[in-house]
Amino acid sequence: MSGKIDAYVDCVSPYSFYATLYLRKNRKALESHGVEVEFHPVFLGGINVGSGNKPPWTLLAKANYSKFDTQRACKYFGVPQIKTPDFFPILSVMPQRCMIYIKRTYPRERFETTFLSLWEWMYHKNIDISKPEQLAELLKTHNYSDHEIKATLEAAKSPEYKEALTANTQTALDRGAYGAPWFWVRNKEGKEEPFFGSDRFAFMWQYLDLPFQDVAIVENTGKARL
Known part of the structure; x- marks a missing residue:
């Protein structure tokens, strides 16, 4: 592959969910242009501490705005509306370590579909997947x-996977991360740059020199639609 997108995501971040869905949806097209996509579980809490950032819900103005933004994002990405559970935010270290283990142990598709279920169970079913017994039930649904x-x-619970999550998180921090989803993108010239968020993919496609259809307003010509 001549290009690569390294995506650093955490199950506590709904915008990581949207980005993961979008990249998976477009993976075939990306691969046709020689661009690989890889997802890396990280601990967003560690990124916030390491970068000096604060979660959006800790700032009232951001928290109020996010009510609108999440509704719009769900509609745009075609997923059911998110219901923020009473137990939010969770400490995501345990499920994130589990995802690293699954990534290393099973095929890519099984890892990614299991990972997606973390968001679905927490934000659509309002089940606390930071609890081992609940995560075990989720894993059962994936056979x-x-x-x-x-x-x-x-x-x-092992030192190996505690260190693995710490290492992934530190790599993201070393690459400038202050939130999630965070992306580190290498283009066909071998140059690398960071990208942040689930709404900057057009910038990413431009950097990768990919042909794409940008968002465009359809002019109202007054003609009736068939």
Whole structure:
């Protein structure tokens, strides 16, 4: 592949959900142009601390605006409206470590579809997937055996996967991250730049020198639509 998009995402971030869906939807087209996509679980709390950023819900103006923004994003990306659970925000380290284990152990598609379920269970079903027993139930729906589920949850408590999540998070910080989703993009010339958020893909496509159809307003000509 001549280009690559490294996506740093956390299940606590709804915008990471939108970005993951969008990149997966466009993966075939990206690969046709030689661009690889890889998702990296990170700990957003660690990124906030390491960068000096604060979660949007801690600032009243941002929290108020996010009510509008999340509704618009859900409509744009074609997903059910998010319902912020009473237990939000969660401490996402355990499920994120589990996702690293699953990524290393199983095929890419199984890893990514399992990862997507974290957002779906938390934001659509309002189930606290930071609790091991709830995460185990989620894994069962993806046909993981009892043995596989036990191994996954045990891995999340091991030094290896604690260090793996810390390393992923530090890599994102080293690449300038102050939130999620964070992207590190390499173009065909071998140059690399960061991108942030789920609404800047047009900038990314331009950087990758990809042909794409930008958002355009359709002029009202007064003619009746068929």
